[in-house]
Amino acid sequence: xxxxxxxxxxxxxxxxxxxxxxxxxxxxxxxxxxxxxxxxxxxxxxxxxxxxxxxxxxxxxxxxxxxxxxxxxxxxxxxxxxxxxxxxxxxxxxxxxxxxxxxxxxxxxxxxxxxxxxxxxxxxxxxxxxxxxxxxxxxxxxxxxxxxxxxxxxxxxxxxxxxxxxxx
Amino acid sequence: xxxxxxxxxxxxxxxxxxxxxxxxxxxxxxxxxxxxxxxxxxxxxxxxxxxxxxxxxxxxxxxxxxxxxxxxxxxxxxxxxxxxxxxxxxxxxxxxxxxxxxxxxxxxxxxxxxxxxxxxxxxxxxxxxxxxxxxxxxxxxxxxxxxxxxxxxxxxxxxxxxxxxxxxxxxxxxxxxxxxxxxxxxxxxxxxxxxxxxxxxxxxxxxxxxxxxxxxxxxxxxxxxxxxxxxxxxxxxxxxxxxxxx
Ligand code: SF4
Ligand code: FES
Numbered sequence: 001x002x003x004x005x006x007x008x009x010x011x012x013x014x015x016x017x018x019x020x021x022x023x024x025x026x027x028x029x030x031x032x033x034x035x036x037x038x039x040x041x042x043x044x045x046x047x048x049x050x051x052x053x054x055x056x057x058x059x060x061x062x063x064x065x066x067x068x069x070x071x072x073x074x075x076x077x078x079x080x081x082x083x084x085x086x087x088x089x090x091x092x093x094x095x096x097x098x099x100x101x102x103x104x105x106x107x108x109x110x111x112x113x114x115x116x117x118x119x120x121x122x123x124x125x126x127x128x129x130x131x132x133x134x135x136x137x138x139x140x141x142x143x144x145x146x147x148x149x150x151x152x153x154x155x156x157x158x159x160x161x162x163x164x165x166x167x168x
Numbered sequence: 169x170x171x172x173x174x175x176x177x178x179x180x181x182x183x184x185x186x187x188x189x190x191x192x193x194x195x196x197x198x199x200x201x202x203x204x205x206x207x208x209x210x211x212x213x214x215x216x217x218x219x220x221x222x223x224x225x226x227x228x229x230x231x232x233x234x235x236x237x238x239x240x241x242x243x244x245x246x247x248x249x250x251x252x253x254x255x256x257x258x259x260x261x262x263x264x265x266x267x268x269x270x271x272x273x274x275x276x277x278x279x280x281x282x283x284x285x286x287x288x289x290x291x292x293x294x295x296x297x298x299x300x301x302x303x304x305x306x307x308x309x310x311x312x313x314x315x316x317x318x319x320x321x322x323x324x325x326x327x328x329x330x331x332x333x334x335x336x337x338x339x340x341x342x343x344x345x346x347x348x349x350x351x352x353x354x355x356x357x358x359x360x361x362x363x364x365x366x367x368x369x370x371x372x373x374x375x376x377x378x379x380x381x382x383x384x385x386x387x388x389x390x391x392x393x394x395x396x397x398x399x400x401x402x403x404x405x406x407x408x409x410x411x412x413x414x
Binding site: 059062063 | 311312321
């Protein structure tokens, strides 16, 4: 029961997002971006609804959804931690940060915590090498991260949602 | 408009691709992802040629480069040979498990490489995806990107739009797509199809949804007979013989 009503509510929310756009193929990306923001991933139902709405084969929508790194087909954490593992950050010990995240949260790059609070991703350069090693939690940037400051960052972000999604 | 391909002067139409013009002139340009009926895809880059336009020289993919002026084309310079050797080497490294690639790898005298996956066959030419599009099914597409890119159905599940025609497997140069045929069933892309039997010889020749699809495409203007291609041909020949001129 509970699952069903949750599903209906989800489908309603999906429909609302999708219907904001004209039913044309060129809006697929925009629709998927909004869906990703709302649900922290692209639910299968949502992709199917999108494909139908813009009258485009599912294979095409799926191809796009898997092509872009910004999209995920499995639920991502409410807070996505991105550690830079580019050259400068790597030299400045980003691997220590990645290890430390694993010790505290138990997730490795590409994984999400069981409570859905955090996901971890590595990126190749954030363009802020002077601040190495850099960590980004959703839209907040943390420079010169150390194992000690990392614990604070995690506490600060626990239970937080991406502010930019809280518009409705 | 006049273009020169490997020294041969030929007449080309405006907007025609270099590859098309070359084929007409009898000049062979190597390619892996080109089929006349599909047009150029620009995927494999094997068809690279050197174009000289006035003083400028550059390398272009001949299957997608439209002719718009009087150009001079070279299809087999040492530089191009090196490019092709590199492409074959890299493709072989990714997908060595087909006679097709093994042969090319030897033909192009490629250097030794450590293969990534000895069982892999797919060279990502995208011909199967194109064929599926042309059939009108749109069941498969390329998914992911970079080294993880591959051909698949959405979610790697049976696709509702797949009709089991096997056009993808038919067109695949490396035999990378598996079709299992067993007891009147054909299995492809995680989906199993009932086969249709020929009325005359009794052989299985097509899946049921394909029959429906063809009917639809032809506005139901086909006979209701279930005939395999070879029996249909024989029957047609017999029908035509009745019209022989006395
Ligand atoms: S499966 Fe075959 S036809 Fe499809 S992309 Fe791979 S090699 Fe090309
Ligand atoms: S034939 Fe031109 S890119 Fe493949």
